[in-house]
Amino acid sequence: xxxxxxxxxxxxxxxxxxxxxxxxxxxxxxxxxxxxxxxxxxxxxxxxxxxxxxxxxxxxxxxxxxxxxxxxxxxxxxxxxxxxxxxxxxxxxxxxxxxxxxxxxxxxxxxxxxxxxxxxxxxxxxxxxxxxxxxxxxxxxxxxxxxxxxxxxxxxxxxxxxxxxxxxxxxxxxxxxxxxxxxxxxxxxxxxxxxxxxxxxxxxxxxxxxxxxxxxxxxxxxxxxxxxxxxxxxxxxxxxxxxxxxxxxxxxxxxxxxxxxxxxxxxxxxxxxxxxxxxxxxxxxxxxxxxxxxxxxxxxxxxxxxxxxxxxxxxxxxxxxxxxxxxxxxxxxxxxxxxxxxxxxxxxxxxxxxxxxxxxxxxxxxxxxxxxxxxxxxxxxxxxxxxxxxxxxxxxxxxxxxxxxxxxxxxxxxxxxxxxxxxxxxxxxxxxxxxxxxxxxxxxxxxxxxxxxxxxxxxxxxxxxxxxxxxxxxxxxxxxxxxxxxxxxxxxxxxxxxxxxxxxxxxxxxxxxxxxxxxxxxxxxxxxxxxxxxxxxxxxxxxxxxxxxxxxxxxxxxxxxxxxxxxxxxxxxxxxxxxxxxxxxxxxxxxxxxxxxxxxxxxxxxxxxxxxxxxxxxxxxxxxxxxxxxxxxxxxxxxxxxxxx
Numbered sequence: 001x002x003x004x005x006x007x008x009x010x011x012x013x014x015x016x017x018x019x020x021x022x023x024x025x026x027x028x029x030x031x032x033x034x035x036x037x038x039x040x041x042x043x044x045x046x047x048x049x050x051x052x053x054x055x056x057x058x059x060x061x062x063x064x065x066x067x068x069x070x071x072x073x074x075x076x077x078x079x080x081x082x083x084x085x086x087x088x089x090x091x092x093x094x095x096x097x098x099x100x101x102x103x104x105x106x107x108x109x110x111x112x113x114x115x116x117x118x119x120x121x122x123x124x125x126x127x128x129x130x131x132x133x134x135x136x137x138x139x140x141x142x143x144x145x146x147x148x149x150x151x152x153x154x155x156x157x158x159x160x161x162x163x164x165x166x167x168x169x170x171x172x173x174x175x176x177x178x179x180x181x182x183x184x185x186x187x188x189x190x191x192x193x194x195x196x197x198x199x200x201x202x203x204x205x206x207x208x209x210x211x212x213x214x215x216x217x218x219x220x221x222x223x224x225x226x227x228x229x230x231x232x233x234x235x236x237x238x239x240x241x242x243x244x245x246x247x248x249x250x251x252x253x254x255x256x257x258x259x260x261x262x263x264x265x266x267x268x269x270x271x272x273x274x275x276x277x278x279x280x281x282x283x284x285x286x287x288x289x290x291x292x293x294x295x296x297x298x299x300x301x302x303x304x305x306x307x308x309x310x311x312x313x314x315x316x317x318x319x320x321x322x323x324x325x326x327x328x329x330x331x332x333x334x335x336x337x338x339x340x341x342x343x344x345x346x347x348x349x350x351x352x353x354x355x356x357x358x359x360x361x362x363x364x365x366x367x368x369x370x371x372x373x374x375x376x377x378x379x380x381x382x383x384x385x386x387x388x389x390x391x392x393x394x395x396x397x398x399x400x401x402x403x404x405x406x407x408x409x410x411x412x413x414x415x416x417x418x419x420x421x422x423x424x425x426x427x428x429x430x431x432x433x434x435x436x437x438x439x440x441x442x443x444x445x446x447x448x449x450x451x452x453x454x455x456x457x458x459x460x461x462x463x464x465x466x467x468x469x470x471x472x473x474x475x476x477x478x479x480x481x482x483x484x485x486x487x488x489x490x491x492x493x494x495x496x497x498x499x500x501x502x503x504x505x506x507x508x509x510x511x512x513x514x515x516x517x518x519x520x521x522x523x524x525x526x527x528x529x530x531x532x533x534x535x536x537x538x539x540x541x542x543x544x545x546x547x548x549x550x551x552x553x554x555x556x557x558x559x560x561x562x563x564x565x566x567x568x569x570x571x572x573x574x575x576x577x578x579x580x581x582x583x584x585x586x587x588x589x590x591x592x593x594x595x596x597x598x599x600x601x602x603x604x605x606x607x608x609x610x611x612x613x614x615x616x617x618x619x620x621x622x623x624x625x626x627x628x629x630x631x632x633x634x635x636x637x638x639x640x641x642x643x644x645x
Contacts, residue, residue: 007177008184012060014166018053023162026052026096029533031502034115035062046534052162059112066115067184074404076124076188076376078426078457078493080554082547084122085465086110086498087145087508088130088158090524091531102528107174108160111181118185119540120501121547124406124493125182126190126379128465128508130154130175134199136285137313140526146381147199147313151365176373188376190406191369195362195394196344196382197314200296201285204361206274209261209288211358212315213297213339217289219257224310225300225340226250235304237341239326239348245304245341246330255331258338259294266292302344302385308511316344317358319387320351346387359390363397370401377406384411384420395424412512414450414458421455427493430458433467436482437513439474441572441589444485445564448574452490452559460492463500465508465525468515474591476503477634480542480615481587484636487546488576488585490559494546501543502535545613549638556583565602571595571631573602582606582641588631597629599639606641613638 027047033040037058042049092105092113107130117125129145132153139147145155159171179189198204204211215223228235228251230244237245245251263270269292277284289295296315301308316339323331326349327342342349369375378398383391398405409420409428420428435447451458462470462482470479479500487494497508508524510516522529550557556578565573570590576583582603588595599609609627611620615636620629629637 007173007180008060008064011163011166011177012057012064014163015053015056015060018165019051019057021053023051023053024097025049027098028055028094028096028112031533031538032112032116034119035059046536056108056162063111063114063181063184066118070184070186072183072186076404076406079558080550081123081457081493082121083124083126083459083493083495084117084120084498085126085128085495087128087465087524089142089145089155090508090529091498093528093530094533095530102530104157104528106158106160107171107178108163111178114181114185114187116501116540117187120496120543121494121550122496123186124188124190124376126408127192129192129194129381130158131194132156134201134313136199136201136283138526139313140523142526142528144311144313144525146194146197146311146525148194148197148202149199150203151194151362152368153203172372179373179375183374188406189373190377190379190408191373191375192381193366193369193378193383194381195317195365195390196319196385197299197311197316199313200298200315201283205296206277206284208358209263209270210321211318211355212261213318213337214259214261214265214294215257215297216259217293217295220295220298223257223298225306226254228304231304233305234307237302237304237345237348241304242327242330242342246327251340252332254340255335255338258297258336260336262288262292262294265294297339299339302341302382304341317355317362319346319355319358319390321353321355322351324349324351344382345385347385347391350387350389354387354389359387359393362390363394366394367397367401370398370405376402376404377408379408380410380425382410383425384409384416388423391423399424409456414447414454417454417456417458425456427457427459429464430454432459432461432486432492432495433464433512436462436470436473437467437515439478439482439589441567441570444572444587444589445567448489448564451492452562454491457491457493459495460486460489461495461497462486463497464495464512465497466511467513468507468510469497469505470500471503471505472507473515474634476537477616477632478591479503480539481589481634481636483539483542484546484585484613484615484638485587487550488557488574488583488638490562496543499531501539502532503537503539504531504535542613542615549612553583553640556581568597568601569595571597575602580643582643584639584641586629586631586637586639588633588635591633593633595631597631597637599627599629599641602639603641603643605644607644608642610640610642611637612640 030048035058037055040048088110089104092109131148132150134147134149154171182189273287299311299314299316407425409425411428414431556576561576561578565575573586616632
């Protein structure tokens, strides 16, 4: 591998040497040309045709120049952070050669977007899985990045062929170079670590089949968790529900589908299968299915009566060799290892025999990724279900390597903030994704009341990679309104899902808050897709405005200064008050009708009201001494009031 701190310069030297060689030009979105490349060979319909070597020289030089304005500080100021979430293969995917075929995004191509991210005030880049994924049991035409084949290898599609001539360069170097480029611009890089599930076909299967749960192959087509009629929809698996779950006939049928791992089911046949797989190079899973009639159980939600379909491409790791003492009395005699709502939640229902070898491997994977790529932390996929001792051991290793590591919990609800903070996380997903599925004054106000008391920062988001796009709920106007709403929340980190900046409507996934009615639409998690980078309208100017205002009033925008102002009909207002200034953010949540905002009702006797930002144009009216503003449907305003003492 190439030494750290030399990678960008080495890559610059390489492309400088390629400039005069005959290399096929490529088309890129004009929006990406932040470096000001002036030698485009052609331009049309929001794209430019460039010599790739010449463009990369200009871009890398620009990155180095831009870096002089930033210092890479170890400790991240979460109060003044913005997170950008990217699925790399999708974010920078494009038809670069205009052949009609979309080429995968790469580590190199994503580097082109970094100056644009800085304009959006991004200082944390959260990368969805970049690890090697399985090509068996594909969802869609490309397969889910969460169907991880190996935690120690990268998706080969993220290699860029433009770098084929660079000596001693590995794909690991390509990711490390991206991280180095991010650090030059004071952007921390957080990877998605997947310690709770793996692809059903994975690198561990041949040597450690006992690390997974197995079912009879014949039940695979209709396999799903039991529906518990006595319990409500989307119920959490709490101890008081265990007897109801395990006394259910559906649960007994479900448990009967599980089988012993192949090495225990038939040791002699298993040894023969391993030998033949090694000799032929064939994946061992199809051989197991053909000759032993079993397969790893597909994963499913840990919530009871959840409508999410099962995850046919991934399987849970078996983190304990035994079942929790709380459920043993309910199990049939001789029950093979199984996975259900409670066994998924190893944090609440641990066994007594940890799978130490597996635990050590997962910890080693985290250490490997930190040391190899010099990243700044992890978002722990389904991390809130990990055994507490495993999570503590993993976090200790992570923090020994990176004391200031950013650790993001996937926990879906703000109410779990104390537990997440106590465990060692400093950021969590939180409830925003759920609140934004039904945007009403009362609902948003309830959400806002709990934010100042949180012991951990949460994503301030109207969409995530797992939800439909906000534009699909209310168009561009709602997307702009919610961008303003999320930018100034106490203990909230503005969170931008890749594509939001150009009002992308196609989702990455719809596992949470689905508004499609289960329609079979393309999703970037599973299908080859591009972001609409040539959209003439973008969110970038508004994001730059928000960045400037937040910096200007940073001393005012503290959780201790936050309070909810009285709503005015469909206009919801939150404010920050300090000394003689009141910073108020106002939202007309009515999708169809204008609403009149009366500033006198926000703070009677305010000396002066300044309009800082409006998401859509409206209009001031000043009859007499009363200031009013006619707010358009789904319009947001940011106001600063000077107060009379």
